[in-house]
Amino acid sequence: xxxxxxxxxxxxxxxxxxxxxxxxxxxxxxxxxxxxxxxxxxxxxxxxxxxxxxxxxxxxxxxxxxxxxxxxxxxxxxxxxxxxxxxxxxxxxxxxxxxxxxxxxxxxxxxxxxxxxxxxxxxxxxxxxxxxxxxxxxxxxxxxxxxxxxxxxxxxxxxxxxxxxxxxxxxxxxxxxxxxxxxxxxxxxxxxxxxxxxxxxxxxxxxxxxxxxxxxxxxxxxxxxxxxxxxxxxxxxxxxxxxxxxxxxxxxxxxxxxxxxxxxxxxxxxxxxxxxxxxxxxxxxxxxxxxxxxxxxxxxxxxxxxxxxxxxxxxxxxxxxxxxxxxxxxxxxxxxxxxxxxxxxxxxxxxxxxxxxxxxxxxxxxxxxxxxxxxxxxxxxxxxxxxxxxxxxxxxxxxxxxxxxxxxxxxxxxxxxxxxxxxxxxxxxxx
Numbered sequence: 001x002x003x004x005x006x007x008x009x010x011x012x013x014x015x016x017x018x019x020x021x022x023x024x025x026x027x028x029x030x031x032x033x034x035x036x037x038x039x040x041x042x043x044x045x046x047x048x049x050x051x052x053x054x055x056x057x058x059x060x061x062x063x064x065x066x067x068x069x070x071x072x073x074x075x076x077x078x079x080x081x082x083x084x085x086x087x088x089x090x091x092x093x094x095x096x097x098x099x100x101x102x103x104x105x106x107x108x109x110x111x112x113x114x115x116x117x118x119x120x121x122x123x124x125x126x127x128x129x130x131x132x133x134x135x136x137x138x139x140x141x142x143x144x145x146x147x148x149x150x151x152x153x154x155x156x157x158x159x160x161x162x163x164x165x166x167x168x169x170x171x172x173x174x175x176x177x178x179x180x181x182x183x184x185x186x187x188x189x190x191x192x193x194x195x196x197x198x199x200x201x202x203x204x205x206x207x208x209x210x211x212x213x214x215x216x217x218x219x220x221x222x223x224x225x226x227x228x229x230x231x232x233x234x235x236x237x238x239x240x241x242x243x244x245x246x247x248x249x250x251x252x253x254x255x256x257x258x259x260x261x262x263x264x265x266x267x268x269x270x271x272x273x274x275x276x277x278x279x280x281x282x283x284x285x286x287x288x289x290x291x292x293x294x295x296x297x298x299x300x301x302x303x304x305x306x307x308x309x310x311x312x313x314x315x316x317x318x319x320x321x322x323x324x325x326x327x328x329x330x331x332x333x334x335x336x337x338x339x340x341x342x343x344x345x346x347x348x349x350x351x352x353x354x355x356x357x358x359x360x361x362x363x364x365x366x367x368x369x370x371x372x373x374x375x376x377x378x379x380x381x382x383x384x385x386x387x388x389x390x391x392x393x394x395x396x397x398x399x400x401x402x403x404x405x406x407x408x409x410x411x412x413x414x415x416x417x418x419x420x421x422x423x424x425x426x427x428x429x430x431x
Contacts, residue, residue: 020146034173035091052161090395118144120202127208153186230260237360278304296336
């Protein structure tokens with residue numbers, strides 16, 4: 001890496017650290033003023049944002065990206081309006097900074113408070129989605145953190161335009177523009193250098209495919225909050241309502257199959273499999289889903305197809321690799337399990353610990369499942385697709401964590417804070 005590039009990235013980190021110390025004590029009203037300014041600027045700058053996005057879309061077509069990939073890159077007036085609404089929702093949320101988590105008085109009279117504080121400087125490494133630039137910047141700002149954004153080359157022009165707009169909003173509110181900075185190059189060497197600046201940057205959050213996240217985790221000397229994959233399960237219990245099970249499964253698998261909270265694996269209780277599996281398979285087939293089934297599921301579905309109970313299915317025997325696969329496509333692996341305990345053991349062994357759901361009318365079974373499944377989010381009678389910061393009421397999310405220290409699940413404002421202890425005394429000394 002050139003010396004000039006190393007100096008550039010280091011200077012960005014130093015300026016971010018200085019800005020973070022200002023943000024840490026910035027009043028809520030000032031941070032909210034910056035957010036409201038950004039919400040106003042987003043639709044006002046529609047023409048320049050769409051022009052920048054058009055450059056990225058033209059490059060994407062020239063590089064023969066898929067239609068789905070190009071759709072993820074694209075902006076529209078409706079998407080900009082939605083982003084502006086997200087900004088206003090974050091502005092309306094309570095400020096977590098300074099909240100007292102606990103307090104107590106020691107026998108010697110010392111008064112101790114545990115209070116929320118910003119983490120400091122957060123680096124966000126992400127790929128093609130332009131909304132991530134806005135989502136991450138506004139959540140970091142509201143929680144008093146400076147952010148360094150490093151997006152993918154596919155969306156570089158759009159991200160640059162967004163970053164300039166955010167800095168205009170910060171300046172309008174009297175906050176340092178360095179509180180949100182974009183790495184102005186897509187050179188991989190800049191990212192590698194950034195990941196070594198542990199004296200200036202306090203946390204790294206990667207968002208994207210498994211290869212990107214593993215690269216970041218393996219090359220960073222800074223703590224990384226992450227999830228590698230979204231191998232999400234839906235378990236249909238013997239007491240499941242068939243209509244509900246079909247609706248939840250279709251939503252979890254087919255609404256947006258290319259995202260990390262889409263279902264990739266289906267488990268069905270053996271006592272319900274003969275009745276439910278053909279129904280579920282037929283509904284999935286109507287949406288174009290290919291099925292990879294274990295021997296028990298294959299036998300049930302082949303018999304149902306032969307008898308005419310279901311239309312012809314895109315069905316094939318599953319391999320061992322299918323049982324831990326994140327397809328990100330209209331493909332689903334199916335297994336029949338003898339009981340809830342086997343379902344739990346299977347999920348704890350084969351899922352990625354992201355989101356695993358149960359469908360059942362049996363509350364006792366649901367509570368056993370929720371207590372025993374070791375995943376970040378465990379829905380009962382709800383789609384896996386609800387593991388999302390916006391759906392949780394966080395306004396937006398900076399990412400979804402399957403780690404255990406210090407955040408787990410969708411990360412909003414509170415998860416972007418640490419804490420410190422404030423100790424008030426009256427001259428006490430330790431004996």
